[in-house]
Amino acid sequence: MLACYHLSSLSKKILAGRLQTMWRYAELLPVADEENIVSLGEGWTPIHSLQKLSAHLGINSILLKDESVNPTGSFKARGLSVAISKAKELGITHCVIPTAGNAGGALSAYAAKADIKATVIMPAHTPETLQEECRMYGAELILLNGLIDACGKKAKQLAAETGAFDISTMKEPYRLEGKKTLGFEIAEQLNWQLPDVIIYPTGGGTGLVGMWKAFKEMQQLKWIGGRLPRMIIVQSKNCNPMIQMFETGIFPETFTAEASVANGLAVPYPFAKDLIQQVVHESNGTAVTVTEEEITSGIEDIAVNEGLLLSPEGSATYIGLKKLIEKDYIKEDETVLLFNTGSWYKYR
Ligand SMILES: *Cc1c(COP(=O)(O)O)cnc(C)c1O
Numbered sequence: 112m113l114a115c116y117h118l119s120s121l122s123k124k125i126l127a128g129r130l131q132t133m134w135r136y137a138e139l140l141p142v143a144d145e146e147n148i149v150s151l152g153e154g155w156t157p158i159h160s161l162q163k164l165s166a167h168l169g170i171n172s173i174l175l176k177d178e179s180v181n182p183t184g185s186f187k188a189r190g191l192s193v194a195i196s197k198a199k200e201l202g203i204t205h206c207v208i209p210t211a212g213n214a215g216g217a218l219s220a221y222a223a224k225a226d227i228k229a230t231v232i233m234p235a236h237t238p239e240t241l242q243e244e245c246r247m248y249g250a251e252l253i254l255l256n257g258l259i260d261a262c263g264k265k266a267k268q269l270a271a272e273t274g275a276f277d278i279s280t281m282k283e284p285y286r287l288e289g290k291k292t293l294g295f296e297i298a299e300q301l302n303w304q305l306p307d308v309i310i311y312p313t314g315g316g317t318g319l320v321g322m323w324k325a326f327k328e329m330q331q332l333k334w335i336g337g338r339l340p341r342m343i344i345v346q347s348k349n350c351n352p353m354i355q356m357f358e359t360g361i362f363p364e365t366f367t368a369e370a371s372v373a374n375g376l377a378v379p380y381p382f383a384k385d386l387i388q389q390v391v392h393e394s395n396g397t398a399v400t401v402t403e404e405e406i407t408s409g410i411e412d413i414a415v416n417e418g419l420l421l422s423p424e425g426s427a428t429y430i431g432l433k434k435l436i437e438k439d440y441i442k443e444d445e446t447v448l449l450f451n452t453g454s455w456y457k458y459r
Contacts, residue, residue, distance in 0.1 A: 113324065114141050114284050118331045126299060131155040133189055133292035139328060140193055141288050147200040149225045151182035153192045154292055158300050158448075163416045164429075168436055172446040174306060176297065179422065183220050183244065184454030185213035185375075189293065190286030190317055194278055195221035197285045204228060205275040209262030211314065211374040212241035213453050218278065219248035230275060232262040236370050240457045258350070258368055259314075260379045280315035281383040287324070290317045294325025297448065298335055305340050307445040310399075310431050312424035312452055313344040313353055314378040316387035323390045340448070342394040344387065345431035347371040348402045350379055353387055357398035372403055373423035375452065397440060399431040406430060410455065423458065425451030 121138045129135035133154025142148055157180070161173040178186035191214065198206060205228040208218045215231035222229035229250035233242060234257060245252045255261050263279055270277040280286065298305055305326070311319045319342060329335045346354050349369040356362045368379035381387060391398060401409075409426035413419055421429070428449040435441045 142196045149196045153188040174448045179454040183216045187213040187217035189289040191217040193289030194285040199225045203276045206278045207266045207275040209266040212237045216244040219245040219250035223248045290321030291325040294322035306448040308447045309340045310343045310428040312427045314375045320386045342396040344398045345427045350377045354398040375424045401430040420455040421451045422453035
């Protein structure tokens with residue numbers, strides 16, 4: 112179930128003088144009473160122009176939306192700000208989340224602010240900083256062997272036993288609503304001209320599906336015209352079921368599901384696999400696999416050229432771009448938007 116709105120009143124002009132957080136779009140978010148908004152200043156993140164890399168790769172414009180400057184250092188802040196605000200509004204007192212790392216930290220921070228109890232279930236191999244931040248925010252942290260799917264099973268079991276609310280990716284509707292604000296911001300920050308191509312590092316697909324929902328809502332509001340970006344998904348070779356699903360049309364029966372340096376991409380069984388597939392198809396997009404080595408070398412490449420340190424997931428979008436230029440899928444006169452979804456500093 113996706114959240115629906117009566118879209119009419121909000122005009123582009125009204126937005127101009129508003130709060131410089133994602134809550135500038137409050138009418139398009141599901142919180143009824145603004146008293147319930149739990150915000151740490153998320154959203155309205157910068158879009159950088161990667162001029163040197165654009166020149167090197169011979170592309171009109173490479174843009175990068177830098178989500179690492181969000182509270183708790185990743186774009187998970189968007190989803191969890193909305194989900195925890197709504198949880199507060201609904202009187203929920205305990206949330207449980209399975210996570211590859213960043214969602215756990217974000218839940219912990221927003222839950223702390225909202226006086227909601229947080230239980231975070233994370234793979235034991237997750238970098239120390241991502242574990243420690245949850246403890247610092249007072250969350251209960253449970254470590255498991257395996258990937259996020261194992262954590263998801265444990266979350267379901269704990270929710271059944273304790274009555275905690277399971278806030279897993281796409282199993283409740285509100286994290287998607289928060290991620291949707293990525294789409295509004297890209298349009299507004301680029302003066303309502305969407306890029307030709309968007310490359311998204313895909314785990315559970317919330318941002319991808321969320322942006323697509325935002326584009327549809329903006330069309331209904333007549334904020335943008337009919338032409339939408341081609342939506343590209345990137346995953347690591349260590350765990351790329353969505354790429355395989357794109358290529359064959361069906362979700363693979365067996366595939367390698369190993370950990371990745373890009374922790375957020377190692378999601379073996381995305382709950383929203385059909386919605387992800389639908390967005391890629393409908394947008395006339397495609398799917399790219401990158402290797403662990405490429406992800407690591409991409410971080411250096413961007414750092415020395417552009418002065419920006421990307422998370423491994425962010426680097427994956429850049430490597431995906433390079434591969435699609437080589438294949439001539441992206442043309443030299445096109446504008447491409449990449450994402451840095453998290454902070455490099457957390458992966459230690
Ligand atoms: C969670 C995460 C992703 C994947 O996002 P989805 O919306 O689950 O596809 C990518 N990058 C980082 C840094 C993440 O934390």
